[in-house]
Amino acid sequence: MATRKKYIAGNWKMNKLTAEAVSLAEEIVEGAKEAKCKVMIAPPFVALSEVKKIVKGTNVILGAQNMANEKSGAHTGEVSIDMLKDVGVSVVIIGHSERRILYGETDALINSKILLAIKEKMNVIFCVGETLEEREAGKAFEVVTNQVINGLKDVTEKELSFVTIAYEPVWAIGTGKTATEKDADDVHKIIRELLEKLYSKELAQKMVIQYGGSVKPENAGALLAMENIDGALVGGASLKAEQFLAIINSVK
Numbered sequence: 204m205a206t207r208k209k210y211i212a213g214n215w216k217m218n219k220l221t222a223e224a225v226s227l228a229e230e231i232v233e234g235a236k237e238a239k240c241k242v243m244i245a246p247p248f249v250a251l252s253e254v255k256k257i258v259k260g261t262n263v264i265l266g267a268q269n270m271a272n273e274k275s276g277a278h279t280g281e282v283s284i285d286m287l288k289d290v291g292v293s294v295v296i297i298g299h300s301e302r303r304i305l306y307g308e309t310d311a312l313i314n315s316k317i318l319l320a321i322k323e324k325m326n327v328i329f330c331v332g333e334t335l336e337e338r339e340a341g342k343a344f345e346v347v348t349n350q351v352i353n354g355l356k357d358v359t360e361k362e363l364s365f366v367t368i369a370y371e372p373v374w375a376i377g378t379g380k381t382a383t384e385k386d387a388d389d390v391h392k393i394i395r396e397l398l399e400k401l402y403s404k405e406l407a408q409k410m411v412i413q414y415g416g417s418v419k420p421e422n423a424g425a426l427l428a429m430e431n432i433d434g435a436l437v438g439g440a441s442l443k444a445e446q447f448l449a450i451i452n453s454v455k
């Protein structure tokens with residue numbers, strides 16, 4: 204079995220003013236020096252350039268929470284990939300359920316963003332996950348399968364080296380409800396099997412698949428111990444250095 208390096212990412216969502224973002228980043232940089240895993244933080248757009256000054260030259264990677272699917276031009280309110288690169292971003296979260304549900308992002312739009320990111324050599328955390336309604340209707344596997352197929356349309360095996368997948372069941376985000384380790388691992392396994400079918404066994408074994416949804420210091424160890432769970436995309440608990448660092452340090 205391939206050894207996949209664990210990857211812990213913090214999605215700060217629409218939280219933290221610049222000064223707060225800077226001090227949180229400082230604490231994370233300090234506390235993550237000996238991290239055994241890959242560490243990323245994704246502050247709000249307007250704090251990116253100041254946070255970059257803090258993470259520069261450290262083992263903490265700078266991420267963004269979204270980007271436009273076009274390179275430039277008349278797209279009021281959007282942020283381009285070149286703008287992200289300009290401030291030192293090297294990974295972008297694409298297809299988060301809040302973008303899908305609150306802002307109407309479709310699989311096709313998400314796919315176009317992923318294709319652009321790859322073309323421009325930007326790393327991607329590609330989010331998928333079912334709603335509670337879909338889970339209760341027994342459709343979790345089907346929904347996630349379709350999101351993966353549609354989101355990765357026209358992405359080649361080689362290009363997948365830019366992509367990390369994050370499974371985030373919508374019903375577990377910000378609710379305090381976590382999928383059991385087994386429920387999460389089952390979906391991760393489905394994703395890995397799908398990648399094997401779409402690409403190859405080698406690729407499927409290499410793919411880092413994060414879990415997201417109420418990940419906390421108390422449950423991180425058990426989740427990360429599962430065979431197919433290779434990291435976490437953390438929301439609420441990434442806003443407190445102590446909690447985020449405890450999650451990072453649960454990777455031995």
Ligand code: 13P
Pocket residue numbers: 214299371375376377378379415416417418436437438439440
């Ligand atoms: P919470 O950890 O707050 O549930 O958020 C998860 C998430 O959406 C990360 O992208």
